[in-house]
Structures are given as C-alpha cells and as structure tokens.
Amino acid sequence: MSEDPIDRAVxxxxxxxxxxxxxxxxxxxxxxxxxxxxxxxLPFIDTPEKARQAVSRINGAADQYGKRPLVFSTxxxxxxxxxxxxxxxxxxxxxxxxxxxxxxxxxxxxxYAVGRSHGMGVYANYKARIDALNFALSNDDGNTLRQxxxxxxxxxxxxxxxxxPTCLYLSLQYGILAANYPLIDDDLERSNLPPELETYxxxxxxxxxxxxxxQQIRTERRPDSSYAEYQQCQYEVNAAEKIFRSxxxxxxxxxxxxxxEIATIILQTTGLERxxxx
Amino acid sequence: MSEDPIDRAVxxxxxxxxxxxxxxxxxxxxxxxxxxxxxxxLPFIDTPEKARQAVSRINGAADQYGKRPLVFSTxxxxxxxxxxxxxxxxxxxxxxxxxxxxxxxxxxxxxYAVGRSHGMGVYANYKARIDALNFALSNDDGNTLRQxxxxxxxxxxxxxxxxxPTCLYLSLQYGILAANYPLIDDDLERSNLPPELETYxxxxxxxxxxxxxxQQIRTERRPDSSYAEYQQCQYEVNAAEKIFRSxxxxxxxxxxxxxxEIATIILQTTGLERxxxx
Numbered sequence: 001m002s003e004d005p006i007d008r009a010v011x012x013x014x015x016x017x018x019x020x021x022x023x024x025x026x027x028x029x030x031x032x033x034x035x036x037x038x039x040x041x042l043p044f045i046d047t048p049e050k051a052r053q054a055v056s057r058i059n060g061a062a063d064q065y066g067k068r069p070l071v072f073s074t075x076x077x078x079x080x081x082x083x084x085x086x087x088x089x090x091x092x093x094x095x096x097x098x099x100x101x102x103x104x105x106x107x108x109x110x111x112y113a114v115g116r117s118h119g120m121g122v123y124a125n126y127k128a129r130i131d132a133l134n135f136a137l138s139n140d141d142g143n144t145l146r147q148x149x150x151x152x153x154x155x156x157x158x159x160x161x162x163x164x165p166t167c168l169y170l171s172l173q174y175g176i177l178a179a180n181y182p183l184i185d186d187d188l189e190r191s192n193l194p195p196e197l198e199t200y201x202x203x204x205x206x207x208x209x210x211x212x213x214x215q216q217i218r219t220e221r222r223p224d225s226s227y228a229e230y231q232q233c234q235y236e237v238n239a240a241e242k243i244f245r246s247x248x249x250x251x252x253x254x255x256x257x258x259x260x261e262i263a264t265i266i267l268q269t270t271g272l273e274r275x276x277x278x
Numbered sequence: 279m280s281e282d283p284i285d286r287a288v289x290x291x292x293x294x295x296x297x298x299x300x301x302x303x304x305x306x307x308x309x310x311x312x313x314x315x316x317x318x319x320l321p322f323i324d325t326p327e328k329a330r331q332a333v334s335r336i337n338g339a340a341d342q343y344g345k346r347p348l349v350f351s352t353x354x355x356x357x358x359x360x361x362x363x364x365x366x367x368x369x370x371x372x373x374x375x376x377x378x379x380x381x382x383x384x385x386x387x388x389x390y391a392v393g394r395s396h397g398m399g400v401y402a403n404y405k406a407r408i409d410a411l412n413f414a415l416s417n418d419d420g421n422t423l424r425q426x427x428x429x430x431x432x433x434x435x436x437x438x439x440x441x442x443p444t445c446l447y448l449s450l451q452y453g454i455l456a457a458n459y460p461l462i463d464d465d466l467e468r469s470n471l472p473p474e475l476e477t478y479x480x481x482x483x484x485x486x487x488x489x490x491x492x493q494q495i496r497t498e499r500r501p502d503s504s505y506a507e508y509q510q511c512q513y514e515v516n517a518a519e520k521i522f523r524s525x526x527x528x529x530x531x532x533x534x535x536x537x538x539e540i541a542t543i544i545l546q547t548t549g550l551e552r553x554x555x556x
Binding site (some may be wrong): 129 | 285287294295296297298301302305306308309310312313319321324341346348352354368370372373375376379380383386388389390403404407408411415442443446447450493495536537538539541542543545546
C-alpha cells in the first residue's frame with residue numbers, strides 16, 4: 001500500500017498511558033532513522049488477560065512482517081510481564097532492568113506497584129495544573145486581566161513569537177503561573193520598559209524570533225497584511241531585542257527550538273521552581 | 279533545614295531537555311516511596327566541558343549527603359558520557375543500555391547522534407502543534423467561532439468537567455484538532471443532541487465528573503453561586519450522562535484520572551490518529 005515498506009512493528013506496553021515507554025522508544029528508534037517502523041501504543045495493560053490479548057497482536061505482527069516486533073515495556077507487575085515475555089517480540093524491559101540495581105543500591109525492596117500515582121499528591125497536582133492553566137489563559141495576549149502580581153513569570157515579546165504556547169506548556173507541565181505581555185508598536189517606540197512591567201522586572205523573560213520565520217507565521221495567520229510584511233517583522237524584532245539588551249532582561253530566540261526546550265531553558269536561566277512534581 | 283532529611287541526591291542528565299530522563303527516573307523512584315530524594319535536572323549537557331561541571335555538582339552532593347547520588351542519563355555521545363562516568367554517582371545509562379541489543383537485532387549501527395530532532399520534520403511538527411493549539415483556543419467554551427467541520431474531535435460535557443485542559447493537551451501533545459462544546463441548561467433539558475452537534479455525532483466524545491468533585495471545582499471558581507451548588511452540579515451531571523447513554527456517545531468520567539490518561543483513553547476509544555510523531 002505504502003511506498004516505503006515497513007521494516008518492523010514496534011509496540012509500547014504499559015499499565016498506564018504508555019507515555020514514558022513511547023518517549024524512551026522514540027529516543028532509541030531515532031538512532032536508526034534509515035528504517036521504517038510501525039508504532040503502536042497499547043496502554044492500560046494491567047491484567048494477565050489484557051496482556052494475553054497484547055501477545056496475540058504482537059505475534060500477529062511477527063507473522064505479518066516476518067521479523068520479530070520490538071516491544072518497549074514499562075510494566076512492573078510480574079504476572080502481567082510474564083505473559084508479555086511469552087510473545088515472539090523482542091522485549092525491552094525499560095523499568096525492571098534498572099529496578100534491581102536500584103534496590104541493591106538503596107538497600108530496600110521496591111514496591112512493584114502498578115501505575116503509582118503518588119497517593120495524596122494527585123488532587124493537589126491536578127489543582128495546581130488547572131489553576132496554572134486558567135491563569136495562563138486569563139493572562140494571555142488579548143486579555144485585559146493582568147494578574148502580574150501573582151505571576152511566577154511574565155513572557156514578553158512581539159506578537160507570534162511563541163509566548164502563548166510556552167505559557168500553556170509551563171502551566172500544564174510544571175504548574176507555573178505564566179503570564180504574557182505582547183510588545184506592540186507603542187512599547188517598541190520607547191527605549192524603556194512599559195510602566196506596567198517596570199514593577200515586575202525580575203519576573204520578565206523575553207522571547208524573540210527570526211524575522212523571516214515571523215513573517216512566515218504571520219502570513220499564514222493574516223495573508224497580505226502589513227502586520228505580516230517582512231519590514232514590519234524586522235522592525236519589531238530589532239526593537240524588542242534592543243529593549244531586552246538595554247534593560248538586561250534574559251531572552252531567548254525561539255526560531256529553532258521546540259516548546260519543551262524553550263520551557264527548559266527558561267527554568268534553567270531563571271532558577272524558577274516547578275509547582276508540580278513527578 | 280527540612281524536617282524530612284534527604285536520603286539521596288538524584289541527577290537527570292541529558293543533551294536536550296531531560297524530559298525523558300526525568301520521566302524514567304520518576305517512574306523508577308516512585309517504587310521507593312519511603313525515601314526522600316532531592317531531584318535536579320541538568321539539561322543541555324552536550325560538551326565534555328559541561329559534563330565536567332556536572333561531575334563537580336554530582337561529587338559535591340556525594341560529599342554533602344555521604345551517599346553516592348543516583349544519575350539517570352539519556353546521553354548518547356560517548357565523549358560526554360565518558361566524563362559523567364568519572365563521577366562518584368551511580369549511573370543509570372538509560373539509552374545506551376538498550377542501543378547495543380537494538381543494533382544487533384536490527385543488524386545496523388546506530389547513529390550515536392546527539393539530540394536528534396528528526397531533520398525536516400521539525401518545522402512541520404511545530405506548525406502542526408501551533409495550528410492545533412490555535413484551533414483549540416479559538417474553539418473553546420466561550421468562543422462563538424465553531425469550526426466543528428474541521429475538528430478531529432469535539433468534547434462535550436458540563437462546564438468545568440475537564441474539556442479545556444484535555445483539548446489543549448491533545449493539541450500540544452498530538453497536534454489533534456480538538457474543539458469543545460459546553461452542555462448548558464438549554465441542551466440538558468432536551469433529550470436529543472443540540473442540532474449543531476447532530477451533524478458531527480461521529481466526532482463527539484463525552485466527559486463527565488463526580489458531582490461532589492464538580493461542586494468543589496466550581497466553588498473555587500465562583501464561591502456561593504447557584505452554579506456551584508451541589509444540587510445544580512448533580513442535575514447537570516445526570517442530564518449529561520443521560521444524553522451520552524441515549525445517544526450512544528462514548529464517554530469517560532474524569533474524576534480520578536489525569537489529563538494524560540484522559541487523552542490516552544480518548545485516542546484508544548476513538549481510534550483517532552495523532553498528527554504529531556516522535
């Protein structure tokens with residue numbers, strides 16, 4: 001059917017979402033990018049019965065492709081794992097491989113508990129996340145409500161440089177209260193900070209972007225507008241960077257980095273503490 | 279200083295954000311929850327020089343706590359890894375442990391490439407994410423713009439049952455175009471679907487929530503409002519669930535599951551394809 005034949009089937013098996021197994025698997029598979037993999041997530045495998053169904057699928061793929069599938073597992077429960085080991089896949093036992101050395105080093109047995117969700121921490125974490133998300137949404141660009149006093153961080157930069165996605169990511173992933181402030185022409189014409197931001201200068205972090213990239217992004221949003229013209233983009237970016245430099249605000253060019261990387265760099269640069277844990 | 283003394287320092291070391299190392303480390307450490315760990319992320323360790331600085335920190339923690347720190351690494355570059363191995367930490371070499379068996383199984387050498395970012399895929403992925411995020415933001419609750427025709431999925435449910443965070447997560451994590459529609463009193467009073475949704479019934483997925491939990495969430499948002507009264511919450515939840523059942527819409531109770539789990543269950547139940555990969 002497809003022009004590129006598939007070299008292997010890959011299964012991610014876990015007793016919860018499979019996100020950890022997928023991230024590990026992707027990191028490993030990107031080291032072999034000449035091959036084409038069919039990747040299937042099998043989440044919530046938490047009983048021997050469900051494990052046996054997974055084994056049927058793995059064995060089916062072994063027959064179909066004539067090569068044994070790769071199976072990345074974060075299963076902990078020994079009975080469920082036992083079933084998966086009966087499959088014809090090659091198992092990468094991502095957690096158990098390290099549990100035994102950890103037990104020896106720490107001098108205590110592991111709980112071998114399935115999908116540990118950190119007991120009492122769950123609701124507190126959920127609330128911190130949702131509170132942070134609501135904060136980010138109500139302190140975003142267009143909104144007049146600006147609770148800068150309560151913000152952990154305030155991202156500043158020109159329109160479409162990546163402030164909104166970064167704020168949402170910081171809130172969902174780390175529970176950080178992230179506001180943002182778009183630098184518009186009025187702000188860019190002056191050489192000092194807008195008075196609203198002056199009070200909170202320790203919370204400021206600047207984002208900038210390559211003018212060509214900005215033009216591309218703005219053109220998709222508003223084709224043929226003066227807002228999307230290269231000259232306008234270049235003017236705004238230059239003026240914003242001038243403010244960051246003269247006001248000694250830490251800043252980052254987002255042009256070639258992912259949202260995860262922007263967030264990580266912000267945490268590292270500012271020493272900002274996460275509000276969510278594990 | 280703290281009442282709970284720290285048993286071990288834990289370092290997450292990577293050449294990029296450290297998110298994979300942290301997820302793996304957290305999964306492993308939750309199996310030992312009687313112990314208290316100090317967890318430090320050291321991202322962007324991509325030169326031997328930066329690795330030597332990391333080694334100093336690890337060795338400092340070994341002195342401070344009198345026990346060797348745990349080091350979870352996703353480093354690939356052999357020269358950088360060599361430096362880390364000189365530390366007095368106990369190294370968990372999360373990727374390399376599996377790279378060698380993978381090479382043998384696949385019959386080709388790995389690229390040993392640092393922070394692979396999937397070449398040409400980056401901009402396409404970035405754009406898919408931002409497009410999806412903008413879609414989620416402009417098709418959220420209060421907004422009148424409803425591009426249900428273009429949506430991959432439409433989440434329906436009463437106010438504050440988890441629609442917005444789930445839509446944002448689906449967009450950021452998977453690039454899925456997720457809209458949502460709040461079921462208000464007018465919708466709940468009828469026994470069939472609102473006409474607007476009837477056309478798109480194959481895209482619908484219902485979210486519900488325990489009425490007590492809903493009361494708690496609404497009370498924090500609007501204390502002492504009729505909106506937050508237990509009776510109102512119970513009425514709305516019952517009416518919404520009745521619609522899901524009678525209209526045969528797949529649905530999920532979000533009360534005790536994380537946003538990641540809600541998203542995973544939605545993908546699994548609907549067979550919806552991700553638009554972002556690796």
